[in-house]
Amino acid sequence: MTRRTHRTRNLVLASTITLAAAALSVPSAGAAKAPGPQANPATTTGTARIFMVNPVQSTGDQSLTDDKDSAAAVPQSAYALAPLRNLDGSGYLRGTWVTVASATGTPAYSPSEDFRYDRSQDQFEQVMAYFWVNRAQEYLQSLGFGSTFPGIVKQQFEVKVDQYGGDNSYQTDKPFRIRLGKGGVDDAEDAEVIVHEYGHAVHASQVPGFGASEEAGSIGEAWGDYFGVSVGLDAADEFHWPVKADPACPMDWDSTSYTDAPHCIRSFSAGLTVADKIGEVHFDGQIWSQALWEIRNDYVGLRKSARDWDRTLVLSQFRYAPDTSFSAAAKATYETALQQDGAKVAKAVKDRFAARGITF
Numbered sequence: 001m002t003r004r005t006h007r008t009r010n011l012v013l014a015s016t017i018t019l020a021a022a023a024l025s026v027p028s029a030g031a032a033k034a035p036g037p038q039a040n041p042a043t044t045t046g047t048a049r050i051f052m053v054n055p056v057q058s059t060g061d062q063s064l065t066d067d068k069d070s071a072a073a074v075p076q077s078a079y080a081l082a083p084l085r086n087l088d089g090s091g092y093l094r095g096t097w098v099t100v101a102s103a104t105g106t107p108a109y110s111p112s113e114d115f116r117y118d119r120s121q122d123q124f125e126q127v128m129a130y131f132w133v134n135r136a137q138e139y140l141q142s143l144g145f146g147s148t149f150p151g152i153v154k155q156q157f158e159v160k161v162d163q164y165g166g167d168n169s170y171q172t173d174k175p176f177r178i179r180l181g182k183g184g185v186d187d188a189e190d191a192e193v194i195v196h197e198y199g200h201a202v203h204a205s206q207v208p209g210f211g212a213s214e215e216a217g218s219i220g221e222a223w224g225d226y227f228g229v230s231v232g233l234d235a236a237d238e239f240h241w242p243v244k245a246d247p248a249c250p251m252d253w254d255s256t257s258y259t260d261a262p263h264c265i266r267s268f269s270a271g272l273t274v275a276d277k278i279g280e281v282h283f284d285g286q287i288w289s290q291a292l293w294e295i296r297n298d299y300v301g302l303r304k305s306a307r308d309w310d311r312t313l314v315l316s317q318f319r320y321a322p323d324t325s326f327s328a329a330a331k332a333t334y335e336t337a338l339q340q341d342g343a344k345v346a347k348a349v350k351d352r353f354a355a356r357g358i359t360f
C-alpha cells in the first residue's frame, strides 16, 4: 500500500492512511560489528556531484526558481563533490543500502564511479537519490542502529526517480521503495524530500503497520520532516557546507514551486497545539515536529548533542504502537530519554510536549 506524500495540500487523505504490515522484520542487534559508516571491503567508493542538501539552504537565495529544470537556474556554487559509498562496483547506482532501480532517462553509468551531472540531466536526480538514502542509512548506523541497537531498513532500498508525474513523492513498504516525483522542482533535487520519504520506511521498519491512526500518521510526517532536516544538517556539518537559510526549514528548494519566500513546506515553529488539530496528517504533524525541534535545541543547551537526541528519539520509536496517540508516543519518548540521557533532558522532553498540549 502506498504511503502519502509530503504535500500539505492532500487534505483528503488524512483519515484514510493505512499501512500494510511491513515485509521486513527488524534484524537482531549485533548483526553488524561496528557503528558508523562502514568500510565494507566488497564495495567501492565513487564520486558524486550533489546539492549541499538543497540550493536554497546552501546559498540563502530565496529567489531561485526551477525555470523548467534549466542548468543555469542554479549557480555552480550550489553543487559539491562528495564520496559515494557502498557501491557494488558495477558502474551503476547500485549498492548495499540503495539501488536506483529505474529512472526517467538513461540510468547513470560510470565504470570509474565518477557521477558528475547538472540538474538538467536526469542522472543528477539519480545520483542525489543514491547519495542521500545511503547517507540516511549511514546516519542511523552512526547512532548505533545495526550494532548497539537493532538495525533499521538495513537492506538494499529501492528508489525510482521521476517516474511519477505529479509534484508528489511517496513511499511503499511492500517492498521498501520510494518514488520521487518530477512536478515543479524535481523532488530528488532536494535532499530533505528524499530523506523525508525514507523516514516513512524507518517507521515501517521499526513498527510494522505504523501510521494506523491520524496521530500516528501525523507523527510519521513530522518525523520525516525532522529526519530530513537532521540528516542534512549532519552532512553540512561534516562537509562544512553552508547553511544560509533557517536550519529549521524542511524542503526549502522543492517548496519554491508552491510557497512564498522564505520557502518551507512546513514549519517547526508554527506554535500549534493539539487544540489546533484539523485531522490532516501533514498539518497536524507540525505539532509534533515543533516539539522534536525544540527538544533538539534543549539537548544542545543541556550539554548533550543533537545526535544524542536523535538516537533517543529513534530508539523511542520502537515503542510506539502502530496506531499510537500523541500522548502515548510522548510518554514512550520521555521514558526512553530518562533511561538514556537522564532526568534533566527527560524533563525538557516532557515540557516541550506539554507546551504543544501533549500530556501524559
Ligand SMILES: [Ca+2]
Pocket: 069, 119, 120, 121, 122, 124, 125, 186, 189
Ligand atoms: Ca532536474
Ligand SMILES: [Ca+2]
Pocket: 167, 168, 181, 182, 183, 184, 185, 186, 187, 254, 257
Ligand atoms: Ca517537486
Ligand SMILES: [Ca+2]
Pocket: 053, 057, 192, 229, 232, 246, 247, 248, 249, 250, 251, 252
Ligand atoms: Ca532545509
Ligand SMILES: [Zn+2]
Pocket: 004, 005, 006, 196, 197, 200, 220, 221, 224
Ligand atoms: Zn510524508
